[in-house]
Amino acid sequence: MxxxxxxxxxxxxxxxxxxxxxxxxxxxxxxxxxxxxxxxxxxxxxxxxxxxxxxxxxxxxxxxxxxxxxxxxxxxxxxxxxGAQSPVVGVLNIGSPQLGNPVWDRWFAGGLRELGYEDRRSVVIEYRWASGDITRYPKLARELIERRPAVIVTPCGASLRAIREIDRTVPVIAFCADMNNFFGEIASLSRPGGYTTGITFLSQEAVGKRIELLREILPGLSRLAILDQPDEPIAENWAELERLQSSLGLVLQRVPVARAEEFEASFDAIVRARAQAVYVFPTHLNIGQRARIAELARKHRVATVSELSVNVESGGLLSYGASFREWLGKTAPMYVDKILKGVKPADLPVVQPTQFELVVNLRTARALGIKIPQSILLRADRVIE
Structure with a gap:
């Protein structure tokens, strides 16, 4: 004007x-x-x-x-x-504002900017952080719904359940490691058919790849502990590990953790069972407590492997999985853009990973007394010094 x-x-x-x-x-x-x-x-x-x-x-x-x-x-x-009101894009996540805001501002908000959406101008991004406490999801979900969002971006599992207990029709883009944790919201990957679509970073082939990479670092690996969450298990990952168990010659120790207070005792049990490494499943609790898990692993001198590079950035040893920057910085903003332009979630296929990245934390390796082979370093997409 x-x-x-x-x-x-x-x-x-x-x-x-x-x-x-x-x-x-x-x-x-x-x-x-x-x-x-x-x-x-x-x-x-x-x-x-x-x-x-x-x-x-x-x-x-x-x-x-x-x-x-x-x-x-x-x-x-x-x-x-x-005087047109800017559409609200809700984000409900397990992280803390201190850890979450910089990452989401850089990648998610940055991806929206590339598509022409400026936060607080043409769109309003409303963040709600559970700070590692999944019991906060219902309250935070209600706060977001009251803002009448055009779309909400959230993990599947407990956060998706909290949203749907309040509003069955708000469009949701959920990112998920296990299709079971969509709770039946997705009819099929190609045509979800309801009010939820999303991104899955599950790849059963990648489960075996993580173990191979871990074996290159720890050639004598024979006992592997798995940090899972009993009320939100990553069943597909576990099934693949069980299938590979005999061929890889591994003894698996499944360690379910329901609350943050249980991690200390869980690592004590891992040490008693003489596990040499921990596979950190991408549950809400594990993601929200990733810095604590990395701290306990260093304390007990146990290597960790996971899907998510954010775990390595928080002090984990190794990750191999779908590119975090790809799905948070490109795929999620692209789907937000489509929904804001009127496309229904029912018609947006669930996106499966196409790019994988290997991330290694050398600082953690030195703290654990582990020498990372040159073959791993040459293949790594990122090495954290």
Whole structure:
């Protein structure tokens, strides 16, 4: 929106009060009619005397009046045209604001910016963080639903359940490691058919690949502990590990953890069973407590492997899985864009991983006294020093 002032009359002085007052009246009229400013009742707008009516006006006063007018015009131009409300994109996640905000601002919000959506301008991203406590999901889900979001991005499992217990029809983009944790929301990968679509970073082939990589680092690996969550098991990963168990010559120790307070005792049990490494399943609890898991693994000198690179960034040893940056920075924003443009989740296929990345934490390896083979380092997509 452009405000066009009348052409100055050359016969009048540059600071003629008639011109100044005309500009002031036009700006104030526009500002008072603008949707953002209609509620600004009682604001003390500049008085006539401020602009020089009925008395002399100093150069400083003129300068201040022009600054005020300029600021108002900038505000009018920056606000959404016609007072249209920006759509709300909800994010419900297990992480903490301290860990989550920088990652999501960089990749997810960055991906939306590439598609033309600017947070707090053309779209409003509302984050709700459970800070590792899945019991907070119902309250946080209700807060998001009350904001009337156009779409919510969340993990499947407990967070998806919390949303659906409040609202059955809000569009949801869920990212998931186990199709069972969509809770029947997905009719098929190619055509979900309901109000939920999403991204799965599950690849059964990758389960065996992780064990192979771990074996390159720990050639004598024979006992492997698995950190799982009893109320949200990663059943497909477990089934694949059981299938590979005899061919890989592994003894598996499944360690279910239901609450954050149980991790210390769980690692004590892992050490007693003489496990040489821990496979960290991508459950809500494990993701939310990834820094704690990495700390306990270093304390007990146990290597860790997982799907998610964020685990390695938090101090885990090794990850191999779907590219986090790909699905968070490209796929999720692309699906948000489609839903905002009217495409139904029912018609958006569940995206399966196409890019995988290997990430190694050398700092953790040194703390564990493990030498990472050159063959691993050469293949790694990222090495954290």
């Amino acid at each position: 452009w405000l066009v002032f009348p052409k100055a009359d050359s016969r009048l002085s540059q600071f003629d009060p008639k011109q100044t007052l005309a500009k002031r009246d036009l700006v104030l009229s526009s500002r008072q009619q603008h949707p953002i400013c209609k509620n600004l009742r009682g604001v003390d707008f500049p008085s006539s005397s401020f602009f020089g009516r009925g008395g002399s006006v100093s150069q400083g006063q003129r300068r201040r009046s022009l600054i005020v007018a300029g600021a108002l015009i900038v505000g009018l131009l920056a606000a959404p045209a016609g």
